[in-house]
């Protein structure tokens with residue numbers, strides 16, 4: 001595929017305007033794309049406009065954008081009509097985690113887009129190799145796994161299925177830098193991709209510790225926030241081992257690995273919450289109990305935090321040390 005010269009001319013489509021579809025659309029209009037945002041269910045139309053405008057207003061307040069929110073909003077076309085996608089070169093599907101529903105959405109999309117256009121899914125858990133077999137042109141199909149809120153986070157996984165075209169993967173990799181991402185290219189499909197495999201290994205251990213009485217929920221959360229939470233915006237696990245001394249990890253691995261939880265069952269602690277209808281902050285019932293006011297304040301606090309942590313993250317990009325070296329050379 002051609003090298004990207006003028007990113008803002010590439011029309012992009014987003015299908016599914018729930019939580020993630022709205023923040024992904026926001027990210028894309030901020031990056032300068034004309035965006036066709038398709039609502040597969042009419043219900044999306046009621047909230048999508050308000051939600052995206054809210055994201056743009058917050059983005060202005062926190063200095064993510066320089067122009068007034070309306071400048072970016074004008075780049076967006078919210079519609080129920082799939083035919084509007086016909087000129088889009090990248091289309092990102094963000095519908096619920098259900099294979100049949102995703103397949104019916106792909107049928108609608110593929111009936112209107114051109115053969116070279118890239119089709120991607122924001123699925124968190126369905127293998128890309130399975131999803132791509134539901135499409136007419138599996139070579140142009142990828143996973144594009146974002147993190148909420150997509151317009152402030154720099155996380156993005158680009159996942160190749162067994163049949164994906166590596167040239168198109170490179171194109172997405174380059175394009176995503178224009179979206180303000182530090183992408184991870186997942187070259188071989190694996191369930192959970194990279195970030196969720198790491199995270200769920202930690203969740204499993206967290207459940208084990210609480211269910212077996214080693215610590216309560218608050219204490220596990222506190223350890224997590226104040227240990228990993230302290231350095232993970234700067235470095236990943238491998239650089240962290242380099243920073244703090246590799247041999248010590250080698251010693252600990254030998255004795256600790258055999259004691260870590262290896263269960264394949266869904267823990268009772270989460271099963272019970274879900275059986276009883278708990279959703280977390282969304283309905284004030286989760287691992288913690290919330291008054292409606294507390295639940296709302298947690299949501300607001302998370303929004304505020306996501307803009308602030310972004311500011312810190314921007315000061316420490318992956319190539320922070322290379323940049324410092326270049327500055328040093330310049331000043332010599």
Ligand SMILES: NC(=O)c1ccc[n+]([C@@H]2O[C@H](COP(=O)([O-])OP(=O)(O)OC[C@H]3O[C@@H](n4cnc5c(N)ncnc54)[C@H](O)[C@@H]3O)[C@@H](O)[C@H]2O)c1
Nearest residue numbers: 016017018019020021040041094095096097122123124148
């Ligand atoms: N929420 C997250 O933090 C997160 C993170 C990464 C990936 N994802 C993935 O992104 C995708 C969307 O998640 P979300 O959190 O935005 O969900 P959501 O529930 O907020 O939105 C779901 C979307 O699916 C559409 N939908 C529902 N039923 C449909 C049907 N019968 N036909 C067509 N469309 C239908 C809705 O209209 C809505 O646009 C999922 O695959 C999810 O796994 C979510």
